[in-house]
Amino acid sequence: MKRLGFTISLLALAVLGGCRSRVVNVKLINTSAQPLSVIVVDYPTATFGVNKLDPGATYEYPIKVLGTGQLKIQFTDANGHNHSFTGPSLEKNDAGVVAVKLTQQSATATSDVSH
Numbered sequence: 001m002k003r004l005g006f007t008i009s010l011l012a013l014a015v016l017g018g019c020r021s022r023v024v025n026v027k028l029i030n031t032s033a034q035p036l037s038v039i040v041v042d043y044p045t046a047t048f049g050v051n052k053l054d055p056g057a058t059y060e061y062p063i064k065v066l067g068t069g070q071l072k073i074q075f076t077d078a079n080g081h082n083h084s085f086t087g088p089s090l091e092k093n094d095a096g097v098v099a100v101k102l103t104q105q106s107a108t109a110t111s112d113v114s115h
Contacts (some may be wrong), residue, residue, distance in 0.1 A: 004021070022095040023062040023111055026071070030057050031104040032104045036079035044069035044090055053102070065094045091115050 025050050026043075030053040039050040039059075044067030050059050071087035085107035088098060096113035 021040055021064060022031075022093045023064050024090060024094050025062050025097045026113075027097065027099040028053060028059045028061075028073075029099060029101045030055055031101045034104060036078070036104070037076045039073065039075040042072040043072075044092070065090045065092055067092055071098060071100075071109070073100060073102075073107055075102060075107075079104075083107070085109075088113070096103055 004011060016038060024043075026041060026048075028041070028050060033055050036053045039053060041048050041061070041062055044065055046063065048061050048063070053059055066112070068089070068091045070089050073085045073087060074082060075085075077084055083105065085100075085108070086109060087100060087109040088111040092100075092111065094113045094115055096111070098109055098111045098113060100107055100109045
């Protein structure tokens with residue numbers, strides 16, 4: 001009986017160990033020569049932010065997409081001006097990487113996401 005319980009426990013661990021959460025890694029890359037601040041990233045059903053991103057720095061954050069909508073980014077340049085950018089559309093359970101290159105004036109995104 002103990003052997004049966006042990007076997008069932010091992011099978012349960014094997015099944016659970018194979019489960020992975022589907023996430024999208026969002027990479028924010030400051031390609032400018034000056035820092036950016038108050039970076040806010042809105043995505044379907046949630047938001048995250050970064051207080052400051054130094055020149056040449058990258059900040060990576062994994063998100064679990066639970067709805068459908070576009071990635072939206074707001075940031076402040078070194079002169080205190082606010083900027084907004086609308087990125088790629090995301091869908092529930094997407095997985096992959098979205099790289100967002102930020103300058104002092106704008107942003108561009110490349111998406112390698114599977115639905």
